[in-house]
Amino acid sequence: MSPLLAVSGLSKRFRRGDRAIAAVDAVDLTLERGETLALVGPSGSGKSTPAKCTVPRSGSTRRSTRRASVDFLALAGARLRAARAGLQMVFQDPLSAFNPRATVGSAISDPLRIHGLVGRRDRPRAVAALLERVGLPSTLAARSIHEISGGQRQRVAIARALAPRPSLIVLDEALSALDVSVRGDVLSLLSELQRDADLGYLFISHDLGVVNAFADRVAVMDAGRIVETGPAREVIRHPRSATARALKAAVPGLLPAAPEGTQP
Numbered sequence: 001m002s003p004l005l006a007v008s009g010l011s012k013r014f015r016r017g018d019r020a021i022a023a024v025d026a027v028d029l030t031l032e033r034g035e036t037l038a039l040v041g042p043s044g045s046g047k048s049t050p051a052k053c054t055v056p057r058s059g060s061t062r063r064s065t066r067r068a069s070v071d072f073l074a075l076a077g078a079r080l081r082a083a084r085a086g087l088q089m090v091f092q093d094p095l096s097a098f099n100p101r102a103t104v105g106s107a108i109s110d111p112l113r114i115h116g117l118v119g120r121r122d123r124p125r126a127v128a129a130l131l132e133r134v135g136l137p138s139t140l141a142a143r144s145i146h147e148i149s150g151g152q153r154q155r156v157a158i159a160r161a162l163a164p165r166p167s168l169i170v171l172d173e174a175l176s177a178l179d180v181s182v183r184g185d186v187l188s189l190l191s192e193l194q195r196d197a198d199l200g201y202l203f204i205s206h207d208l209g210v211v212n213a214f215a216d217r218v219a220v221m222d223a224g225r226i227v228e229t230g231p232a233r234e235v236i237r238h239p240r241s242a243t244a245r246a247l248k249a250a251v252p253g254l255l256p257a258a259p260e261g262t263q264p
Contacts, residue, residue, distance in 0.1 A: 003030045003031060003032050004031050004032055004033045004035075004167060004168055004200040005029065005030065005031040005054065005168055005200065005202070006029070006030050006031075007027065007028065007029040007030075007050065007053075007054065008028050009026055009027075009028065010024055010026070010027040010028070010029070010050055010053055011024055011025055011026055011027075012024040012046075012049050012053055012224075022224050023046045023049045023224055024046045024049045024050055024053070024224045024225075025223075025224045025225050026225070027050050027221075027224075027225065027226055028226070029050060029202075029219065031168070031200050031202060032200065033167065033198050033200055034194060034195075034198045034199065034200065035200055035201075035216050035217065036194070036200075036201040036203050036214055036215045036216050036217075037200075037201070037202055037203065037215065037216065037217050037218070037219065038203040038204075038205055038211040038214070038215035038217070038218040038219070038232060039051065039202065039203070039204050039205075039218075039219050039221060040204075040205055040206060040207075040208060040211055040218055040219070040220055040221070040244075040247060041206065041220060041221035041222055041243060041247075042206060042222070042243065042246070042247070043206065045221045045222050045223065045224070045243070046221055046223070046224040046225075047204050047206075047221045048172055048173070048204050049224075050221075051089070051170045051172055051202055051204050052172075054087060054168075054170065054202070081115075082115070085111070085115045085164040085165075085166065086164070086165075086166045086167050086168060087166055087167075087168045087169075087170070088111075088160075088161035088162075088164065088166045088168075088169050088170070089161065089169070089170040089171075089172060090154070090157045090158055090161050090169060090170070090171050090172070090174040091157070091172050091173075091174065092172055092173035092174060092176055092177055093177055094150055094153035094154040094156075094157050094177065094178075095145070095146070095150070095153060097153075097157055098145045098153070098156075098157070099145070100144070100145050100146040101144065101145075101146075102144070102145050103141065103142060103143065103144055103145070104131070104140050104141050104142070104143050104144075104145060104148065104156050105124070105127050105141030105142065107145060107156060107160055108127045108130055108131070108141070108156065108159050108160050108163055109123045109124075109126070109127050109163075110160070111160060111163040111164045112126055112127075112163050112164070115164050117163070117164060117165070124141070126163075127141050128141065130159040130160075130162060130163055131156075131159055133159065133162065133193075134155040134156075134158050134159045134162070134189060134193075135155060135185075135189060136152060136155050136156070136159070140152070140156075150177065150178060150179070150182070151178055151179070151182035151185070151186065154174065154175075154177075154178060154182075154186055155186070155189065157174075158186075158189065158190070158193070162193070162197075166199070167198075167199065167200060168199070168200045168201075168202065169199055169200070169201055169202075170201075170202045170204070171190070171201055171202070171203045171204065172204045173204055173205060173206075174186075174203075174204075175187065175205070175207075175210060176205070176206075176207065183210070187210070187213060187214055190214070191214070203215055206247065207251070208236055208247050208248055208250070208251050208254060209251045209254055211232055211236070212232060212233065212236050212254065215232040216231070216232060217229070217230065217231055217232055218230065218231075218232045218235045218236070220235065220239075220241055220243050220244045220247070221243075222241070222243040227241040227243050227244075228240055228241040228243070228244050236248060236254065
């Protein structure tokens with residue numbers, strides 16, 4: 001079976017004056033259905049850029065980008081817009097991700113309207129169902145985005161991402177702006193949604209503690225390149241790269257190495 005996402009040779013360069021700076025250099029990624037792949041690294045390592053380049057954008061190059069066997073580089077116009085519905089993003093700041101004057105209901109109904117998934121008459125019912133799916137009351141639809149809490153806004157962002165029925169969701173530091181007390185609830189919600197819909201998650205984070213609790217595999221990035229990859233618990237327990245060791249050191253008590261002769 002083909003992977004849900006396969007990216008080969010991804011590169012991204014930015015211009016700074018007369019110089020071209022490589023934010024990402026020859027990155028390869030694969031992600032299976034129902035799997036969570038974490039991209040981790042320190043600030044400035046380039047870990048968010050591959051997520052933003054998983055669909056064709058100007059200024060990025062790659063030899064191949066496929067999702068569910070569909071080659072994105074061969075698509076254009078309406079076919080590309082339709083394919084993009086299957087890949088959604090949830091961003092770090094749950095307030096700036098929305099028009100603050102929008103209502104919760106309009107924010108969630110927009111993808112239903114844009115992708116022609118639900119008629120006008122049936123949208124309120126679909127919005128109510130999506131809110132309930134992420135553990136929010138349907139009455140929240142009438143509230144303004146700026147009137148609800150940060151944890152509620154992030155659940156609304158997840159509901160909006162679910163609206164076009166994607167197979168892949170990119171979570172770009174989607175938990176880092178939340179209180180610790182809320183973070184665990186959102187992680188549990190994401191895990192439940194993944195089990196129910198066989199979703200694939202590309203999870204961008206600098207926090208190995210969260211990655212250890214959530215990810216199946218991890219790819220460690222530094223200076224635009226992947227420097228280490230493997231099963232999440234294996235990489236976290238026995239990091240080989242200096243970058244992974246530094247990230248682990250920032251989370252005291254995280255999975256110390258097992259004594260010699262014992263199982264990991």
